[in-house]
Amino acid sequence: MFHQGKNLFLSGNEAAAEGVRLCRPQVIAAYPITPQTTLVEKLSEFVANREFPCKYLLVESEHSAMAATMGAAMIGCRVFTATSSQGLLYMCEMLSYVSGSRYPVVLANANRSTATPWNIFGDQRDSVAMRDSGWIQFYTESGQESLDTIIQAYKVAEHPEVSTPVMVNIDGFTLTHTYDLVNIPSQEEVEKFLPPLKTTNKFSLEAPKSLSFTIGPDFHLESRYQQQKAFHAAEDVIARVDDEFAGIFGRKYHGMVEQYRCDDAEHILTVMGSTAGTTRIVVDKLRAAGKKVGMIKVRCLRPFPKKFFAGLGGSCKALGVLDRNISFGYEGALYTEVRAAMLKPGASIRTLNFIAGLGGADISKADLELMFEKLGGIASGQESGQKEFGQEEQEHQYIGLRWS
């Protein structure tokens, strides 16, 4: 299955670092935070060994890390930074500066819960909280996908119609600190796929300009509309970049959203991030037992695969959405997105929201089987017409909750 390059046994963070190395950013600015640390450690090693020409700024905070990448982007450099959790929240102000100024910065975020309760382990509350920061958001399933998505991320971010920063979300510990066989493409192939950055969104000594402009009410809507247009353009670009990537490297991630064994599936579970790996196994097992189940893997939270969910139908009778986050006062954030996209008169698909895997809690195969079971339950209840929705199953389910 591997195309070229070499195969190494790497952690998710190391795989991501290899991806960054292959993209040859000229400036990296980063601040350490668990569980991102082994990624930036690897990068310092690469830079120290002069594996690619790069200036690595050892900044004093994540806020400064993002500001420094912005400063370097103004001069036209390809840049990289990585963070996690509190660090991402600390960057929040700068995320908006970078996206509004349309710099193609790539950030790897090791997904981790946000304090308090203080917790260093994985969930997706950090990046979900930054959903509206104006960044494209990818979520990865494996170390391999993390490496590949970083390469794709630069290609998407730097596309002239997109020119928008990209956040690659890698589940903390579950991916960042677990080892797997990872194919590392050759430098030549990556350079063929991703030539050096060309941009006009930078300073010029010949024709000086103002960047990151202040824009008052008179032109503000136009500026924001252009950002929205860039996200719409990104939908196609993400798909095309993934196709082109597959053509060269032989690995395909299906753009913004992947369906796994969904063709005739009646009960489908929607997941985002590393849980997709376990869910595949559970789907295979249940399929072998004759159950018509499938998985939808959301790879991009922004742009959101709205058209895909709007068109969902066919055999699907019950759709579950697994959220490793909660938007307090409402529900899992992905569930809200999926439901909103599906809204149409006479929709017949029943939905359940599963909240699980918070603060690093394991999402086991048994948990996932339980979710499919519940989906089967509401689907058959609906079919038989004997039970009203909500009587037999709560819409929002907290998997593994011991006391409330």
Added chain:
Amino acid sequence: MAINYKDLSDEELLYGAKTCPGCGAPIAVRLALKILGARTFVCVTASCLGATTTVYPQTSFFVNNAIAAFPATASTIAGMSAAVEMQGLEDVTILGIAGDGGTADIGLQALSGLCERNDNVIFICYDNEAYMNTGIQRSSATPYGAWTTTSPVNETGTAKGETRIRKNLFDIVSAHRVPYCATASTSYPRDFMEKIAKAKNLKGTKFVHVHAPCPTGWGYPSEKTIEYGRLAVETGLWYLAEYENGKVTLNLAPKVFKPVESYLAPQRRFRHLKEEDFKVIEKQRDEEWALLKAKAAS
């Protein structure tokens, strides 16, 4: 480095800023750019200067420039400096500009990081002694006794303006052992420009803290900016100094200070001060100068 006025370029690289009349900030930046020239990349933080120079679709800068987030002048220029090095751009100056709040308060952490790494930039703090852009709120650079909207004065005497001594940026930055750190004043243009010229020719982090009077926030007629800047130095409430190679040099040490009242009393922000307050301020000044002279002598 001696500056000869007649040799200065007629080219204006900052022109038409929409500041209040008499604002010290564009004086500082215009003079600095006279020395630094067209191959300067400027980064201005959220401040009066940012708000009055670059609002789409207009700009007062004739050099490359960008707005930085309030805490991020130092970190943004650090990135710019790294990028310039990686792109092999030669003979380019990276200039960060922030107000006193953007430097001494919200920008201090990033500034410390910049100085510690010794990134190759010039950082100018233009100091008007309060958050003027947001409407005169107290900063850690607001002098003792000054009225601001958040250090008010009342008739009962429970509020007497600013109660603390200002943060000393010159000491803070020089403690990082940067190659160059200086204080200056827009009322002493030759001294200021000579310091900028010196900074331009040194590698590493150069910091120039320039006193920039503010008629609106301080409450004096707008045509008297230069006069008040001079009075601050002549009364010893501002000083002109340099730190280089571990040595502190005083550029101007008045033998006799003018009475502090001559500077303070006519300003609206100090009009509540009484004789005993002037005495307190004189004492603070004398203590500060004793420390400063000891440093300069060592």
